[in-house]
Amino acid sequence: MKKIGNVTLDTSCYSGKDLYSDGWIEDRILELAENYPPEEYNRVIAQEQDWAVMYHLAHERENILSWYPFETGAKVLEIGSGCGAVTGAAAAGADSVTCIDLSLKRSTINGLRNQCRDSVRICVGNFQDIEKGLEHDFDYATLIGVFEYGRGYIGGEKPYHGFLRTIMNHLKPGGRLLIAIENKFGLKYWAGCREDHVGTFFEGLEGYQNTEGVRTFTRPELVEMLEECGYRNYRFYYPYPDYKFPTVIYSDEYLPRPGELDKNICNFDRDRLVLMDEGKVFDQILKDGLFPLYANSFFLEITKDPEEGKGLESEGKLEIRKEPRGEITEEFKKIADQKRIVYTKYSSGRSPKFAIRTCIARENEEFLLYKTPEYPAGALHIQSIAGAKEKLEKLWEEKKLYQVNQCWLEGEKIFFEYLKGVTLEEKLDQLLEEGKQNSVKELLRVEVRNILEAAPTGTFSMTPEFQKVFGNVTFSQEETAVEPADIDLIFSNILLTEDGKRHVLDYEWTFDFPVPAGYLAYRALHYYLDAASKRKILKEDLNLYEEFGITADKILKYEEMERNFQQYIRGNYVPVGELYHRMGKKALPLGEVLKEKDRRRMQVYVDFGEGFCEEHSRFVDHGYDSVIQCTVSIPEQARAVWIDPALAPCILKDLSLRWSGEGQREPIPVTYATTGYEMKKNCYVFDNSDPKIIIEEIPEGKRQIDISYRISILEEETAVLLMDRVNTKGRMKKKVRGLLEG
Known part of the structure; x- marks a missing residue:
């Protein structure tokens, strides 16, 4: 038993040896945890640029738990706590957290990053040894990226069933088990991502035929397992893009809408293939009601013995009364505190003073929407949103083109009236999908005109406040400006209701100084036309920018403003x-994969006395290997041979060609010429897509050539640059030298 700051580290069950490790990188992570506080981790990750460092230390890992409404005074059991990626999130919402992990090194890292918390106790050792001494009154238990290893924790004929029962045994009646795990049928695996745990393509989809010790599951498999164990009180959530770095948490009660799932290329750990446009496929999955089957990850909440406690399905039915104006009532506050969150979206890639979390909660048929700061420093930003409502209502009062969604402050949160309707973005996409491009264009024109005409305008003048946000951007011509300026009047933030009104849902970025009105119109067009590949046809066939006086020169200025704003x-x-x-x-x-494979194909030509031709050639495929070793057979009547090592500019290193065959004691070197330039011995550069190794002398009885080389495919411009350097005897650039020496 020892202390790391306020954290208790219990090693009474530790065997004295860490039985699993990521290797030397864990020593580096330990060093970082010893020398940097958690608020510095983001900067450290950017400097280290290592996936393991990011995976274990990134604040975004906490997103899988920080949204979850732990009850006041909760007692939490965290199994497989590792380096503490989510321990802080659990501790922030609970009175005590008991962690279990097999690794002393990882537990030490966990202790260092949470050393200010006296509510955290870390037990180091084998789960089965520690479990025997655990209490049976925990309010929550968590398995974040752990359940898939249940066979290693428990063993037996049905290890995952046993793992569930063992953990649930330590929860009090009404207690909840929280599991985060990849979906075996997650769309990313069909689309070309490798299986997360074993690093091979389609391993989970094919039923883990070559894998022992780890399993993920489909939703039907998890449901069957829960039902067999007698747990019928459960709820699924769907972290997107996955549970490791979620930006959004969906649920069966609030599923994604078409067009929302467009952030799918985020592979930090391994190379992947891109076999489809996942965003478009997700849209079809959503339309067919199949998202729960193909979501990339699950967050599963299981409640113990609902008959013995107040489980999810037996919660009291509370009548929610919205208070869209004025002070929130104590009754409403009580109801809000008991809400069930069905949707969470993080804006966490921001400075702490701007990082917020948007949640939608549901009780019966009513919804509540609110925003809350991720850090204490964000409280002022939340308050500024409430102030913006009053200013925008006054600004837009005369022309009444926009209605401001009502909001009210309650403590650190800001609540919004939950409105039903369709966003302009959704309406535009629907028209586009129906092939009504002319209607899309006309609606775009109307909406951009509304943005420009909604408020009284003046003449833009530079202010210090403007420079702080948008930089010192000057314009060659006079610009009309709006003040105050809601620069986020993008189409996804404008809701059309049944009464035909346009409601501005989100006015987070409203500024009390003049901003060019054209910039607001530019943002609305840019964040629609450039946000999805399916809208590309509109951008190619439409120049709304120029129609509204947004010239190419102004676009450059607005782009500069946008970069500075971000x-x-x-x-x-x-x-x-x-x-x-x-x-x-x-x-x-x-x-590109198929193209790359084609570029690496070896083609062998044979001359039978009539010259070389395609008819007398064949291909030798080598996939994507950079080290080539093969044997080429030569027909009896052949008089000469051409070997094209690739169908692209390339560098061949360590080139070796030798005659071989039965009864030959030692290989005999082949006499050959090439169309390349010999940079050094057995190293050739070919600067065009038709490289050749030419063999004009075939010794009597020799009909087999052993070939080996290392190959680097070059882009044409790189090959030309290299040959220019060679021809002028100039100094080779670093990139080119690396290709030769690699």
């Missing part, structure tokens, strides 16, 4: 999307 929001925080651009692995579209 930087203002992020501050020093590096969002996951930016980290992906820096350290994400390759995502190879199917067409």
